Amino acid sequence: MDFTLLLFFLLAATAVATALGLLLSRNAVYAALFLVLNFATVAVFYLLLGAPFVAMTQVTVYAGAIMVLFLFVIMLLGAEKLPKGEALPWQRPLAIGAAVILFAEAVYLLVQRVRLTAALPDPGTWENSMESLRQMAGMLFTDYLLPFEVTSLLLLVAMIGAIVLTKGERAVRS
Amino acid sequence: MIPLTYYLVLSAILFTMGALGVLIRRNALVIFMSVELMLNAANLAFVAFARQYNAFSGQLFVFFVMTVAAAEVAVGLALIVAIFRVKHNIDVDQMSSLKG
Numbered sequence: 001m002d003f004t005l006l007l008f009f010l011l012a013a014t015a016v017a018t019a020l021g022l023l024l025s026r027n028a029v030y031a032a033l034f035l036v037l038n039f040a041t042v043a044v045f046y047l048l049l050g051a052p053f054v055a056m057t058q059v060t061v062y063a064g065a066i067m068v069l070f071l072f073v074i075m076l077l078g079a080e081k082l083p084k085g086e087a088l089p090w091q092r093p094l095a096i097g098a099a100v101i102l103f104a105e106a107v108y109l110l111v112q113r114v115r116l117t118a119a120l121p122d123p124g125t126w127e128n129s130m131e132s133l134r135q136m137a138g139m140l141f142t143d144y145l146l147p148f149e150v151t152s153l154l155l156l157v158a159m160i161g162a163i164v165l166t167k168g169e170r171a172v173r174s
Numbered sequence: 175m176i177p178l179t180y181y182l183v184l185s186a187i188l189f190t191m192g193a194l195g196v197l198i199r200r201n202a203l204v205i206f207m208s209v210e211l212m213l214n215a216a217n218l219a220f221v222a223f224a225r226q227y228n229a230f231s232g233q234l235f236v237f238f239v240m241t242v243a244a245a246e247v248a249v250g251l252a253l254i255v256a257i258f259r260v261k262h263n264i265d266v267d268q269m270s271s272l273k274g
Contacts, residue, residue: 008176012184019191019211028203035207038188042214048176049225054233058217061240066210066247073251074203077258095197099190106186110219111179119177120225136230144234151241158245165252 004122008048015041027081028074032067039063050123053133181222188215202254202264206247213243 018041021034039062046055126132140148188211195208217236224232258264 005176008180012180015184016187016191019188022204022207022211023191023195023199028201031204031207035210038211039214042218045181045218046221049181049221051221051224051233051236054217054221054236057237057240061244062210062214066244069247069251070203070207073255077255077264079201079203079258079264092198095194098197099194102193103186103190106189107183110182110186114178114182120181120222121228123225136233139230140234140237147238151238154245155241158248162248162252165249165256 004048011041011044011048015045028079029071032070032074035070036063036067039067048123049120050127052128053136178222178226182219185215185219185222188212188218200266202257202266202269205266206250206254210243210247213239 015038018034018038022031022038025031025034039058043055043058043063046052046058192208192210192212192215195211196205199205199208217239220232220236220239222232224230254264257269261268
């Protein structure tokens with residue numbers, strides 16, 4: 001077993017374990033920190049796949065900005081302790097059954113239908129060079145210019161929406 | 175070195191765990207985090223396919239998914255804060271009425 005494969009299995013085990021921690025932890029802060037660790041692990045996968053810029057964006061945007069927002073809201077609401085709460089008795093087994101079916105379908109579609117068993121080419125120095133980043137940026141601003149512009153509109157709408165939602169509530173209370 | 179199939183199976187596992195989190199947890203914040211886990215699993219598959227086909231499109235789609243996730247989190251957390259102000263609770267079982 002070579003080093004890359006060993007690294008892959010180690011990281012995969014970490015990713016699955018942190019996802020399990022997110023599912024099972026009874027404290028919202030712990031759940032958020034498990035998710036940060038999961039995002040960091042996936043960022044290392046991106047590095048293994050020769051996508052260094054995506055990996056850095058993952059760390060700064062996902063593990064940084066988005067999860068800080070989550071932690072901020074958890075602290076703001078003081079909602080870190082999650083009550084046990086009586087679940088519907090049939091809900092958990094049904095959910096696990098549905099998840100097993102979903103997993104089986106996903107594996108069937110992705111593995112059986114794609115039928116790619118060849119090993120991925122290892123990223124060389126070109127993938128980690130500025131030249132590859134320059135080409136990707138060129139593609140973003142030519143072929144994908146319209147989605148890029150729509151993205152800016154989406155962010156504007158989200159910003160206005162967030163402000164209106166939190167501001168309107170305060171006006172109702174006073 | 176690593177077959178594409180391994181990445182796809184890992185992505186499927188993470189996606190399923192995110193879906194399971196949405197189904198079994200009752201705290202709105204944890205449900206949101208599970209949705210993020212699902213988006214992340216999809217991103218992993220995108221980057222793996224980008225590596226396989228040596229195309230940048232997969233990596234560019236990851237950026238768009240990240241933008242949508244950021245917008246979704248901003249609006250969703252604002253909604254959760256607004257609901258918390260009215261109900262003092264973010265248990266999804268409590269959100270059963272249409273008029274606050």
